[in-house]
Amino acid sequence: MDTMPPWMADLDAEDMAFIKRFLLASGSMKEVAAQYGVSYPTVRLRLDRLIQKIQLGEQIEQEPYIALIKRFAVDDKLDFDTAKILITEYRKQLSQGASS
The missing domain is CATH 1.20.5 (Single alpha-helices involved in coiled-coils or other helix-helix interfaces)
Incomplete structure (x- = not known):
């Protein structure tokens, strides 16, 4: 089994659950917002922070x-x-x- 990529090491279980929902919703933030019962801007903010977290994971070295x-x-x-x-x-x- 391959090791986890470094950018994934900093993601917590909640981040991984969000990514899974996002992928299963085919990237539809509108659908993810409905699943979580929050607004589209809330999902957008969460996605933006997750993107930043992943980018930081790649920069850490x-x-x-x-x-x-x-x-x-x-x-x-x-x-x-x-x-x-x-x-x-x-x-x-x-x-x-x-x-x-």
Whole structure:
């Protein structure tokens, strides 16, 4: 049996259940919204966050610190403005270190 792709490692059971429903609904967000009993924009937001989570999972090997900050923002543990500041300052530190 193949190992799980790295991007899937960060997905929890709820994420996997959402993906399964989405696939079984042939990608119809309208149908998924009806199944969950929520609005279309709520499903859209959930899908967008899931996409971000997957993208972060793919980036983690390249920039683990930046990926961690972005994950906190996606998971609402850190606001996006603070995340941007932390990432900008981190990149400044890296560029200063490289030029020293």
